[in-house]
Amino acid sequence: MTTDRFREIKRILLQILLLNWAVAGAKIGYGLMTNFTSMTADGFHSLSDGGSNILGLIGITIACWPADNDHPYGHRKYETLFSLGIAAVLFYLCFNLISEGIRHMRSPHHPQIDIVTLLVMVLTTFVNILVMKYEHKEGKRLKSDILISDAMHTKADVFTSFSVIVAMAGVKLGLPIVDPIVTIVISLFIARLAISIIRQGSSILCDTAAILDNKKIIDIVLTIDGVNTCHKIRTRGREDDIYVDMHVQVNPDMRVDRAHRISYEIEDAIKKGIPGVTDVVVHIEPKEK
Template identity: 50%
Template sequence: MTDKKYVRVRNILICVLVLNWAVALAKILYGHITNSLSMFADGLHSLSDGSSNIIGLIGIFIASRPKDVDHPYGHRKYETLISMAIAMILFFIAFNIIKRSIVRFIHPEFTRVDPLSFIVMFVTLFINVAVMKYEYTKGKELKSDFLIADSYHTGSDIFASISVIASLISIKMGFPIADVIAGFIISLLICYVGVDILKHSSRVLCDYAVIDVKEVEEAISDMPGVIGCHRVRTRGRLDDIYVDLHITVDKDMPIKKAHELSTSVEKRIRNKFSGVTDVIVHIEPS
């Protein structure tokens, strides 16, 4: 991660952190005052957003370090590793919400619903939508695994807030059990987001193919001197892709010309696919 990118991602996270904690504070305090389990649970979820922002700031700081002897490929995967930490936080929060929901189901408590309850939820919902859209857009623009993962985390807040609003309406209509049901729904949504983050992050850490093999083959098939292309492999993050491939050339091609051809192949792939960090071309005689 370049210094410029690190500064941009850091500034985005600080901005999102402030908003997340403001939203969390509003939900937790008013959820506690009104004894609303669903609102309190949603507040904890928002609080986890802020916690993940702090973890993210630490992660991208490490990921921004330059390559060294012990890390010849750089430190960028630390950002992906931190994304998995967010998933673990989500699972922990989901577990605690489920536990509170079970206790509330066994021992029902009165939940107060007033106009301010709806105002708090609608205002925080609007903030969550704005934060998610902003963070996801910037994550795609900067090709940041963490920002994209964190936007999904914030996105789960939106669905959670909608379920809380629905539960408040149900409680107002005389169905207090809706508060417990909403708590369960929120926990399931949180688990779903956690699984999605784990799936994406594990692909990067387990060297899942990033670029389709056929696309790479088609990109260099028309290059003069290239007879064939095979054993194409790609791995890495969207902003840090490593490509290696074998190309077949005329058996009588001079070494110097073969080297120039491999350099041209590397440039073609870098120009064709964004985010490519390194290309290794193995020359084989026909």
């Protein structure tokens, strides 16, 4: 199942990579032809979407490697780590866009806007919306940090495309200054999304609790015959790779082999009852008298 999941994520990333490059080519090409800064900037943003797809492909390739002596818990967190790389790409793009916007504010220019320019923006924006919705839906289904982060990157592209259309309206109204201003606004949207990606990824890498409500775990554990109480529950990991450890109290007169079987029963019950749990460590303790 895990291998199939990684294979499916790779397939989705490759499909979206081709779409992003097609969209980027259309925007950059026509933006340069018309000297329209916002469209060109938006095109390079779409190009960076393709770079994020490649980054995602590298990350997911490493994440599917099996556990080894140096990585006994496997390599799945590399998917989360590489999703932070997408945030880094966004921050870099943000800096470039701000620089470009300031440069054009100091040296105003007059881009050529026509019906073809508008059609290019509308069509590419429509494609980006479809890509974003598809990638986000698949990311949720496959519980993939890479796909969800990349969908947020594409969402930034949608925001910027709408902003470019606004800039086009400003130019048509005789306000070319709108173009560089919108370029700077674009960068702020991108920075906000980058921060969101970092916040989500860091919560996993810093071992934030994967299951906030431990009641379900307790309810499952207490159904096991021989268990008296359950406490000190800790969870961590990704949504599809959750690690659980806990302390369980049993009768102090219980045989060691029976206590050992209980720990296995608890592990099996939790894995069956809570999707995404891949490892359960049970510390058996004698019940306090």
